[in-house]
Amino acid sequence: MSTTTVAHHDDHHDHHPTGLMRWLTTTNHKDIGTMYLTFSLIMFLVGGAMILGIRAELFKPGLQLMKPELFNQLIGVHALIMIFAALMPAATGFANWMIPLQIGAPDMALPRLNNWGFWLLPPAAILLTLPFTLALFGIGDGALATGWTFYPPLSIQGGIGVDFAIFSVHILGISSILGSINIIVTIFNMRAPGMTMMKLPLFAWGWLITAFLLVATIPVLAGAVTMLLTDRHFGTHFFDAAGGGDPILFQHLFWFFGHPEVYILLLPVWGFIPQILQTFARKPVYGYKAQVYSFWAVGALSVVVWAHHFFTAGMPVPALLYFMYSTMAISLPLAVMFFCWIKTMWKGSMSFETPMLFTVGWIILFGIGGLTGLVLADVAADAQYHNSYFVVAHFHYTLFAGGIMGMMAGVYYWLPKMTGHMYNEKLGKLHFWLTAISFNLTFIPQFFVGLAGMPRRIPDYALQFAEFNMISSTGAFILGLSQLLFVYNIISCIKGGEKATDKVWEGAQGLEWTLPSPPPYHSFTEQPVVK
Amino acid sequence: MDYKIIAHPNNSLSPKGAILLMMALAAITLVVGLGFTLAGAWLVMPFAGLELLAFGYAFYYVYLHTSDFESIEICENTVVVESKNYKTSTRLEFQRYWTQIMLREVDGGQTGIFIGSHGKELEFGRRFLDDEQRAKLTSELKEKLRTIK
Ligand code: HEM
Ligand SMILES: [Cu+2]
Numbered sequence: 074m075s076t077t078t079v080a081h082h083d084d085h086h087d088h089h090p091t092g093l094m095r096w097l098t099t100t101n102h103k104d105i106g107t108m109y110l111t112f113s114l115i116m117f118l119v120g121g122a123m124i125l126g127i128r129a130e131l132f133k134p135g136l137q138l139m140k141p142e143l144f145n146q147l148i149g150v151h152a153l154i155m156i157f158a159a160l161m162p163a164a165t166g167f168a169n170w171m172i173p174l175q176i177g178a179p180d181m182a183l184p185r186l187n188n189w190g191f192w193l194l195p196p197a198a199i200l201l202t203l204p205f206t207l208a209l210f211g212i213g214d215g216a217l218a219t220g221w222t223f224y225p226p227l228s229i230q231g232g233i234g235v236d237f238a239i240f241s242v243h244i245l246g247i248s249s250i251l252g253s254i255n256i257i258v259t260i261f262n263m264r265a266p267g268m269t270m271m272k273l274p275l276f277a278w279g280w281l282i283t284a285f286l287l288v289a290t291i292p293v294l295a296g297a298v299t300m301l302l303t304d305r306h307f308g309t310h311f312f313d314a315a316g317g318g319d320p321i322l323f324q325h326l327f328w329f330f331g332h333p334e335v336y337i338l339l340l341p342v343w344g345f346i347p348q349i350l351q352t353f354a355r356k357p358v359y360g361y362k363a364q365v366y367s368f369w370a371v372g373a374l375s376v377v378v379w380a381h382h383f384f385t386a387g388m389p390v391p392a393l394l395y396f397m398y399s400t401m402a403i404s405l406p407l408a409v410m411f412f413c414w415i416k417t418m419w420k421g422s423m424s425f426e427t428p429m430l431f432t433v434g435w436i437i438l439f440g441i442g443g444l445t446g447l448v449l450a451d452v453a454a455d456a457q458y459h460n461s462y463f464v465v466a467h468f469h470y471t472l473f474a475g476g477i478m479g480m481m482a483g484v485y486y487w488l489p490k491m492t493g494h495m496y497n498e499k500l501g502k503l504h505f506w507l508t509a510i511s512f513n514l515t516f517i518p519q520f521f522v523g524l525a526g527m528p529r530r531i532p533d534y535a536l537q538f539a540e541f542n543m544i545s546s547t548g549a550f551i552l553g554l555s556q557l558l559f560v561y562n563i564i565s566c567i568k569g570g571e572k573a574t575d576k577v578w579e580g581a582q583g584l585e586w587t588l589p590s591p592p593p594y595h596s597f598t599e600q601p602v603v604k
Numbered sequence: 605m606d607y608k609i610i611a612h613p614n615n616s617l618s619p620k621g622a623i624l625l626m627m628a629l630a631a632i633t634l635v636v637g638l639g640f641t642l643a644g645a646w647l648v649m650p651f652a653g654l655e656l657l658a659f660g661y662a663f664y665y666v667y668l669h670t671s672d673f674e675s676i677e678i679c680e681n682t683v684v685v686e687s688k689n690y691k692t693s694t695r696l697e698f699q700r701y702w703t704q705i706m707l708r709e710v711d712g713g714q715t716g717i718f719i720g721s722h723g724k725e726l727e728f729g730r731r732f733l734d735d736e737q738r739a740k741l742t743s744e745l746k747e748k749l750r751t752i753k
Contacts, residue, residue, distance in 0.1 A: 179613075179732060183662055250655055254662045261625060262617040262666055289632045292655055293640060296648030303647070311645065319644070326645055329636075376636075 097192070100184030102169045107491070108191050109166030110484075113159050114560065116198060117477070120154035121553050123147045128515075128549040131542050134534055144532040145218035146234065150201060152221035153238065156338065157245045158198050160472070163480045164341040165190070165252045168280050170491060171345075172256065174585035175274045177265025182258040190251035197244040204234040220530055222327055223297075225312040225320045229304050236305070239298045246291045253284035265584075271365070274583055275358065278365050279344025282372040283337045289376055290330040290337075297326035321386055328379035335471065336375045340368060342479035343410060346432055348583065349486050350414055353429035354421025355580040360413035367406035367413075374403045384452050385459045393452045400450040407443055411436070426578070427501030431482035434509045435474060442470030445520070460530075463523025466516045473512060481508070481559065488566055489573035490585060496566040500558055507555035514548030607748045609741070611732035612673035619670075622663045630656055674732060676719070678748055685719055685726055696726050703749060707742040717742050 099105060126147055130138045139147075169187065173180055181187045201216070208215040213233040217223070228235050260273065260281050273281075301323070303309040310316025312323045347358045358364070380388060380396040388396075414436055423429070445467040449455050458464060481504075489495050518541035523529075527538045534542065576586050617625070637652035668690050677684040683698045702721035709715060715738050717728045729738050 182666055186662070246651075250658060254659055257625075257629075257659075258617075258662050258666055261621070262615060264614065264616040266614055266616075268616070285629075285632065288629055288655065288659075289636055292633060292637060292651035293645075293648050295651040296640065296645055299651075300645060300647050311647075322644060325643070326640065326648070329640075 100188050102173050102181045105187050105191050106166045106169030109162045109169060112194055113163040113166060116154050116158035120151050120159055123151040125549060125553050128546040130532055132546040134536055134539050136533055141532045142215060142218055146216040148530055149218060149220045150216050153201060160338045160476045162194060167483055168256055171585055172259060172277050172280065175277055175583055176260065176263065176268050177584055178259060178263035181255050182263050183255050186251050187255050190248050193244050193248040197241045200237050200241040204237050223301060225301065225323050228301055239302050242298050243295060246295045249287050250291055253287040256280055256284045275347050275364055276344035278368055279340040282368045283340040286333045286337050286372055290333045293326055294330035297323060324383045324386060328382040332379040333375040336371055338476050342476065345483050346479060347414060347417060349428050349432045349482055350417045351582060352578045352580045353426060354418045354423050356417060356421040359416040363409050364413050367409045370406035371403060374399065381450055384455045397450055397452045401447060404443060404447055427498060427505055428482045428486035430502060430505040431478055431485060435478050435482060438470055438474030442467060442475050445470060458523065460528055461523040462519045462527045462529055465529045466519035466523060469516050489577045492567050493573055494566050494570035495573050496562050500562045504555060504558040508552065511548045511551035511555060515545050515552055518545040607678040608675060610673055610675040615670050619667060626659060626663055629659055674728060676728060685728060705742055705745045707739060
C-alpha cells in the first residue's frame with residue numbers, strides 16, 4: 074500500500090469560521106450576496122435620510138434648515154450613494170445569490186475576488202461621507218458640492234470633498250470591475266451541462282450585458298476623475314480652458330459612462346421582471362429571444378447616445394440631430410420589452426402577491442419614466458427642460474420606480490427562497506401601496522414645477538412653486554417612512570415566520586426553485602459522474 | 605476496479621472560447637480607450653489596460669483549474685482517493701476492509717465526508733458537492749464498500 078501525504082490545498086472551502094470572521098473571509102456566493110444586499114439596504118436608508126433633509130428644506134420657499142453649501146453636498150452625495158451604494162450593490166447581491174443557482178454552478182468562478190469586490194464597498198462609502206464628519210471638526214468644507222456629475226470648473230475649485238469623492242469613485246469602479254469579471258467568467262464557464270447561452274435565464278442575460286457595459290465604461294469614468302485629480306493638484310489642464318483644456322471634454326467622458334450606467338442599473342431588473350411575471354401569471358415568458366436581443370440592442374445603443382445629457386452645452390447641429398435620433402431609437406427595444414411583459418401577463422391566471430404588485434406597478438411607473446425621457450430627447454424641447462425639475466422627475470421614475478421598486482419586487486420574490494421563511498404578506502402589500510402612492514405624490518408635482526421652470530439643485534425657489542413643493546415634500550416623507558415597513562418585514566422574515574416551501578410560489582420556474590429553501594451552503598455542485 | 609466516482613467542474617467555456625471572449629473584451633475596451641485618447645483624454649488608457657490585465661488573469665486562473673477533480677475508486681482490496689487542484693495532485697490508498705466512511709459536521713454547520721483507516725483520514729467532496737449530495741454519496745459509498753466483491 075502506497076500513500077502520499079495529503080497536502081492541504083489552499084482552497085476556499087476548507088474551513089468555515091463563524092461570527093464576524095465568517096463574513097470578513099467568506100467566499101460563499103450566498104454569504105457575499107447577502108452582504109451586498111444588506112449593505113444596499115443600509116445605504117438606501119442613509120441616502121434616503123439625506124434627501125429628506127433636502128425635501129425638508131424645500132418644504133417652504135426661503136432658507137430654513139441649512140446653508141446652500143450643505144444643501145449642494147447632500148444632493149450630490151445622495152445621488153452617488155443611491156446609484157453606487159444602493160442600486161448597484163442590490164443588483165450585484167442578487168447576481169451573487171441567483172446566478173450560480175440559475176445556471177447550475179457550485180459557486181461564482183472566482184470566489185476570493187468576489188469577497189474583495191464586496192469589501193471594497195464599505196471603505197468607499199466611508200470615504201464619500203467622511204468629509205461631512207471632518208467638517209464638523211473644522212477640517213475641510215464638507216463633501217463634494219458639485220452634484221453627482223463632478224462638472225468642472227466647479228469640481229476643480231471645490232474643497233477636499235471632491236478629492237474624497239474621486240478616490241471613492243476609483244474604489245467603487247474597482248469593485249464594479251471585479252464583480253463584472255466574476256459574472257462574465259461565471260456565466261461563460263460555470264454553466265451546467267445542457268445550459269446553453271440561449272437557455273440562460275433572462276436575469277443572467279441582463280447581468281451579462283450590464284457587465285459588458287461596465288467593462289466598456291468604468292475605465293472612462295476612472296480616467297475622467299483621475300484627470301480631475303491631476304487638474305486639481307498636479308498642474309495639468311485637461312478641463313481648464315485657461316490652460317488650453319476643455320471643460321466640455323469632461324462632460325463627454327462623464328456621460329459616456331453616465332448614460333450606460335442607467336442601463337447598467339436597469340438591465341438586471343429587466344432580467345428578473347419577466348421571471349416574476351411568468352411566476353404570477355402562470356404562463357411561460359413571452360418572447361424570450363426578443364428580450365435577449367433587446368438587451369443587446371439597448372446595451373449597444375446606450376454607448377452611443379451620451380451627449381443627450383448636455384444638448385445645451387453647445388454642439389454642431391448634425392451632432393445634435395444624431396444624438397437626438399439615436400437616443401429616441403432606444404425606445405424601440407424598450408417597446409419590444411414592454412410588449413413582451415404585457416403579453417406574458419395576457420390571459421394568464423394572475424394573482425397579486427407583493428412581488429407581482431411591485432412588478433405591475435413597476436411596469437406602469439417605469440413606462441412614465443421612459444416616455445418622459447423621449448420628451449427630453451427632443452433637442453428643441455430640452456433647451457427648456459434641461460436642468461429643470463422635469464429632469465429630476467424623469468430620472469426618479471426610471472431610477473426609483475424602475476430601479477429601486479424593481480429591486481423591491483426581487484426582494485419579495487426571492488426572500489422566502491433566501492431565508493426559508495415567508496414574509497408578512499399584509500405588510501408587504503401595505504408597503505407597496507404606500508410606496509406607489511407616495512412616490513407619485515412626490516414626483517408628479519416635480520414634473521409640473523419643472524415644466525414651469527423651476528431649476529434643479531437649488532435650495533430656494535420662487536413663490537409660485539410653493540404648493541407643488543409642499544406636496545412633493547409631504548410625499549417624500551411618507552415615502553421615506555414607508556420604507557421602515559420594508560426593513561421591518563425583511564428583518565422579521567429573516568428571524569422567523571411561516572416556513573417557505575422549496576418552490577415558494579405555485580408558478581415558479583427555473584433551477585433556483587428546485588433547491589431547498591434556504592439552499593444548502595454550497596449549491597448545485599457538480600453532479601457526481603458515476604462510471 | 606469495482607466502482608469509481610469522479611467529481612469535476614463542467615468548464616462550459618472552451619479555451620478557444622476564452623480567447624475569443626478575451627479578444628472581444630479587449631476590442632471594446634481599446635476602441636473606447638483609443639477614441640478618448642484621440643480626444644485628448646489619454647488617462648483613460650491606463651485604466652483600460654489594468655482592466656484587461658485583470659481579465660487576462662481571471663481567464664488564466666480559470667484555465668489552470670480546468671482539469672481539477674476529485675475521485676474515489678473502490679478496487680478489490682483498496683480504496684483510492686485522488687484529487688487534483690492546479691498542480692497539487694494527491695492520492696491516498698486505504699485498505700478496503702478497514703476503510704470507514706463518515707459524514708460529520710464541520711465548522712459552519714456543514715457536513716463533510718471523511719474517509720479513513722488506521723488513524724489516517726481524508727476529507728472528500730468539499731469542492732464540488734453540497735450537503736445533500738454529500739449525504740447521498742456517503743450512504744452510497746457505505747453500501748458499495750459492503751456489497752461489491
Ligand atoms: C427611452 C428612454 C430614455 C430616454 C429617451 C431618456 C432621455 C434622457 C435625456 C435626454 C436626459 C437629459 C435631460 C437633461 O439633462 O436635459 C435624461 C436624463 C436622465 N435620465 Fe433618461 N432617458 C431614458 C431612460 C432612462 C432610464 C431607463 C434611466 C435610468 C435607469 C434614465 C436616467 C436618467 C438620469 C439619471 C438622468 C439625469 C442625469 C442627471 O443629469 O443628473 N433615463 N434622460
Ligand atoms: Cu442618458
